[in-house]
Amino acid sequence: xxxxxxxxxxxxxxxxxxxxxxxxxxxxxxxxxxxxxxxxxxxxxxxxxxxxxxxxxxxxxxxxxxxxxxxxxxxxxxxxxxxxxxxxxxxxxxxxxxxxxxxxxxxxxxxxxxxxxxxxxxxxxxxxxxxxxxxxxxxxxxxxxxxxxxxxxxxxxxxxxxxxxx
Amino acid sequence: xxxxxxxxxxxxxxxxxxxxxxxxxxxxxxxxxxxxxxxxxxxxxxxxxxxxxxxxxxxxxxxxxxxxxxxxxxxxxxxxxxxxxxxxxxxxxxxxxxxxxxxxxxxxxxxxxxxxxxxxxxxxxxxxxxxxxxxxxxxxxxxxxxxxxxxxxxxxxxxxxxxxxxxxxxxxxxxxxxxxxxxxxxxxxxxxxxxxxxxxxxxxxxxxxxxxxxxxxxxxxxxxxxxxxxxxxxxxxxxxx
Numbered sequence: 001x002x003x004x005x006x007x008x009x010x011x012x013x014x015x016x017x018x019x020x021x022x023x024x025x026x027x028x029x030x031x032x033x034x035x036x037x038x039x040x041x042x043x044x045x046x047x048x049x050x051x052x053x054x055x056x057x058x059x060x061x062x063x064x065x066x067x068x069x070x071x072x073x074x075x076x077x078x079x080x081x082x083x084x085x086x087x088x089x090x091x092x093x094x095x096x097x098x099x100x101x102x103x104x105x106x107x108x109x110x111x112x113x114x115x116x117x118x119x120x121x122x123x124x125x126x127x128x129x130x131x132x133x134x135x136x137x138x139x140x141x142x143x144x145x146x147x148x149x150x151x152x153x154x155x156x157x158x159x160x161x162x163x164x165x166x
Numbered sequence: 167x168x169x170x171x172x173x174x175x176x177x178x179x180x181x182x183x184x185x186x187x188x189x190x191x192x193x194x195x196x197x198x199x200x201x202x203x204x205x206x207x208x209x210x211x212x213x214x215x216x217x218x219x220x221x222x223x224x225x226x227x228x229x230x231x232x233x234x235x236x237x238x239x240x241x242x243x244x245x246x247x248x249x250x251x252x253x254x255x256x257x258x259x260x261x262x263x264x265x266x267x268x269x270x271x272x273x274x275x276x277x278x279x280x281x282x283x284x285x286x287x288x289x290x291x292x293x294x295x296x297x298x299x300x301x302x303x304x305x306x307x308x309x310x311x312x313x314x315x316x317x318x319x320x321x322x323x324x325x326x327x328x329x330x331x332x333x334x335x336x337x338x339x340x341x342x343x344x345x346x347x348x349x350x351x352x353x354x355x356x357x358x359x360x361x362x363x364x365x366x367x368x369x370x371x372x373x374x375x376x377x378x379x380x381x382x383x384x385x386x387x388x389x390x391x392x393x394x395x396x397x398x399x400x401x402x403x404x405x406x407x
Contacts (some may be wrong), residue, residue, distance in 0.1 A: 057207040094345075098234050098235075098238045100347055101232060101234045101238070102234065102238060102242040102245060103229055105208070105228040105229055105230040105231070106228065106242065106245060106246055108228075108229060109226065109227075109228050113217075159309075
């Protein structure tokens with residue numbers, strides 16, 4: 001039915017595909033969870049090339065007049081599944097991306113407000129403190145509190161807690 | 167204006183994309199109508215200085231790092247209102263088509279407990295022709311029929327984004343608002359969740375500066391997409407909050 005050379009070409013291509021998928025996973029370019037479908041697909045092609053009687057058998061089973069169309073249908077089926085999967089991932093990432101952007105905007109606003117509070121506190125208290133205390137403190141205080149790290153009232157938990165709800 | 171609202175924390179959410187020409191006047195108008203309200207402008211990836219202008223007009227400006235669509239922008243504002251525990255959330259379009267002088271009547275409906283969500287409609291009663299094109303009117307008629315059917319109540323102006331809502335509705339929408347066609351979907355989602363949604367006749371204005379984000383050529387595609395979206399809104403899983 002299928003010529004030997006054609007079978008060899010398909011076997012080699014499918015093995016090549018499996019190796020490619022495997023090396024992509026190994027190099028961290030493919031997440032194993034996403035690669036599972038590709039493995040199924042490429043192993044299925046390999047099996048069909050190793051056991052070519054399967055396609056005419058299915059064609060007889062479903063009364064298909066032209067057996068090669070079963071092979072095409074099979075290929076298209078795998079592609080549809082893969083594409084559906086891609087769309088699911090794409091939609092998920094779009095949603096996560098949106099949520100990330102929203103939380104970024106909210107955190108940025110809260111940071112700006114916090115910086116305003118810190119700056120105001122600095123303006124009211126620190127100049128006085130600097131006049132009272134020695135010169136050593138004058139230089140460390142403004143740089144330390146400008147970044148907001150020096151303020152003991154501001155824990156990272158305060159900023160993050162409400163945002164993690166959604 | 168009215169002293170009975172002063173005890174309420176009111177947040178006004180205004181999504182804006184390239185509305186540098188309209189935003190300052192809108193923020194000032196809102197401030198006059200409901201003084202003391204927190205005005206939150208979401209500058210949704212504008213390429214002009216919308217955010218800067220809004221900030222100097224006295225609004226709080228939220229700036230997503232890129233354009234996340236009107237639904238995403240509104241949701242950002244809703245999240246802030248929920249975090250800060252605001253009692254009433256008002257949502258206006260950034261192009262100024264929802265006149266702030268109409269806010270008090272909608273606000274009154276929610277503050278008095280007559281409705282959980284009060285929505286400004288161009289089409290219920292009053293009978294005067296709103297300034298919209300014939301093609302758009304056909305689209306809105308189609309959507310109002312579809313949305314009425316799916317929401318199980320009469321909806322005259324499904325694409326209206328002029329909302330006044332209470333705390334619970336704001337929390338609900340902050341979880342469930344869809345990203346692309348939030349207004350039409352929201353009607354179906356709100357009624358499914360059991361909120362009392364009421365429409366009130368309000369005037370709307372044509373935009374003063376800039377161009378609308380919906381062009382004629384995209385209209386047909388828009389109708390198809392919104393139809394699918396609203397039908398999905400009927401059955402998609404909603405977060406109970």
